[in-house]
Amino acid sequence: MQTVQHILEQNQISAPLTETINTVLTASKDIALLLQKGAMGDILGCAGQENVQGETQKKLDVISNDMLKDALKACSHVAGIASEEEDLPVAANADGQFLVIYDPLDGSSNIDINVTVGTIFSILPSNGGDTAQEATYLQKGRNQLAAGYVLYGPSTLLVMTTGQGVDIFTLDPDTKEFVLTEAQSQITPTTKEFAINMSNQRFWAKPIQTYVADMLQGEEGPLGKRYNMRWVAAMVAEVHRIINRGGIFMYPWDNREPNKPGKLRLMYEGNPMSMLVEQAGGLASNGEIAILDIEPELIHQRVPVILGSKEEVNTALSYNK
Known part of the structure; x- marks a missing residue:
């Protein structure tokens, strides 16, 4: 059974980047559990406030954003954080190597009707910049060290790349591990x-x-x-x-x-x-x-x-x- 950890080791991903990715995934597992509780977890409906884009925030928008932010700030390798739900970037650890940029709950208008939502994340090098300043985060997408999403549906899936192709993992509800279920996924060139x-x-x-x-x-x-x-x-x-x-x-x-x-x-x-x-x-x-x-x-x-x-x-x- 190949887990995310096995694949990252196989692809020779550095220990700091691996730990940063695992921090995102741990928070995502907690978000998945909250979503499974639905109305029983008092997570449905609006939070009564707007985000920086002027959009009404759902309760779980706010909750999932805080879960990811708190987890990432506690990871010593994370220098700074930027979230779609935050007005400004958040400085984390001065000695950190990475910037983590995320949408904590994409498609949140679907939460109340139990339709698919997900967490999107991007990891960039910090390059020693001032992580309290927006300019440090303004890097081209080509600079990304890793990117992916966790999809919360009938099963919880992780789709991720570290620049060596795209792998798909399924969260095993028994072991609470993301297990490789499709390696090197490819998009068909034609479509209808x-x-x-x-x-x-x-x-x-x-x-x-x-x-x-x-x-x-x-x-x-x-x-x-x-x-x-x-x-x-x-x-x-x-x-x-x-x-x-x-x-x-x-x-x-x-x-x-x-x-x-x-x-x-x-x-x-x-x-x-x-x-x-x-x-x-x-x-x-x-x-x-x-x-x-x-x-x-x-x-x-x-x-x-x-x-x-x-x-x-x-x-x-x-x-x-």
Whole structure:
């Protein structure tokens, strides 16, 4: 039985990075237990406050954020922390080597209806910077040392990369260990599935409107095949489906708030998910360049996202030409 620890040792991941990853996973196991309790754990409903993006926080948004933050601050290798739920980065240990950036509960609007949610994480080198300052965290996605997500569904899964491919682990409820269940997962290059929030169609730029309209024409259209649409409203669920059976996920720019280039956050969602997708043989773009090549300007910066099966993403991007 190969656990996360075995795989990290096999891949010769340093002890400090391994301990940092394990700290994230330990907190995630506790979050999974809380989710299993549901209404019995008094975790459902709103917390009565908004996060830095102006979104209403769910109780478990706040709880899971605090659980991860407290665990990571206690890990001596963590120099600083940035969370989607925090206004500013949080300095941790002066001698730490790593920055941990996370979305504690992606898809939290699904909590109250018992639909898939997840924790997304990204680990960067601290480079000796001032971890109380936002600038230290503003590194390109290519700098990530590790990225992954823990998906809380019928089973709790870990999907992770340390730059040596993508492995999928399942949490064994008996041993409380993440056990390898699929090594070196690869995204199929072609697909007939797409995921997009169709309610925003009228706000998209013309190229995306045309591309989606052509998909909807099926075999009779210019793309020559029948597509199925999927939408879970949680990025972890959309990306997990793509890693397992291919597809394309899009949250493109729209004109409702032109100063916000997308809904998703570059540092907390775009970069870690793009690293996973690229490591699994797919593509991830903001419509112009690879997401991992974007130079971040703000810790809560937003980004348009087009990611998934390589050939389909290239088809989508061709509509911009």
